């Protein structure tokens with residue numbers, strides 16, 4: 001297969017990087033992607049989307065989807081690079097600019113061999129991954145219609161460039177949030193003290209009430225409290241995040257945490273409310289397609305590993321609730337991690353990953369159309 005010009009992909013990535021946009025506001029990003037795709041001769045079918053877009057290549061019934069996310073974060077960039085963010089306080093600190101360049105490259109490479117494809121490839125440029133709404137918006141607008149398998153990637157700063165990892169079954173976590181408010185503490189009680197007792201009880205809940213083999217993280221990430229004078233019971237609240245990889249563990253944790261918050265508060269003469277905010281669900285890779293994705297990665301020269309359970313949340317999980325597919329990690333060798341102002345992924349990952357995804361789509365279509373021929377013959 002022809003290789004797409006690496007310098008071009010890097011230049012596009014840097015342009016996206018310089019002009020990052022927040023979730024749901026990816027207007028200029030969408031316009032740029034549309035322009036580059038159309039200049040390369042790709043079809044950009046109409047879907048009712050405010051931001052984000054879809055490109056298509058090939059002909060026929062068999063249909064594979066590839067997905068990139070395109071949004072950035074409210075983070076101040078601290079890399080000092082020549083192509084650093086020009087939108088103050090907004091940064092591509094999760095590497096979605098890199099993911100976009102990879103899937104642009106895959107789209108162009110597939111376009112170059114369009115007449116040899118055993119079907120169609122639909123490339124999704126998805127907005128609003130960071131607030132976990134974009135995948136659902138795209139699904140509601142019909143982008144999965146006819147799609148038989150879907151693939152996507154996230155760069156992994158902790159892995160060296162040239163390394164690939166995925167796993168069958170559960171991969172990224174259920175990523176939920178909770179908020180606790182200590183209310184109606186009566187005089188003689190201390191809302192701040194009650195809140196700190198609840199936090200301690202929650203921390204030991206995960207070690208006492210769950211199997212050590214259950215993948216489970218509960219972390220308090222912020223706390224607020226106020227008191228006007230020493231006699232005032234005060235007000236206190238805190239919030240945190242919970243990561244699990246199993247539906248039952250998730251449900252049991254929510255129930256146990258709620259009970260614990262209410263009982264610790266009651267024992268101290270206060271009342272506390274516990275609210276749960278469901279995030280993206282556990283991302284479950286289809287075993288067949290996860291293995292297929294690893295095999296193609298090996299063929300194109302990646303160092304292939306089995307991924308560990310990932311504690312991050314990822315809204316690609318919503319696609320995998322509808323159709324089979326696989327999400328994969330590609331090493332980006334950044335000294336600073338995701339969502340950090342110093343995050344700086346290795347751009348050398350872009351061209352090989354573009355080549356990989358075009359090969360993956362190409363071979364997945366061959367397999368799907370061969371399967372389809374078999375069932376017609378039988």
Ligand SMILES: [Zn+2]
Nearest residue numbers: 094130338339
């Ligand atoms: Zn992110």
Ligand SMILES: [Zn+2]
Nearest residue numbers: 094095096154
């Ligand atoms: Zn991300």
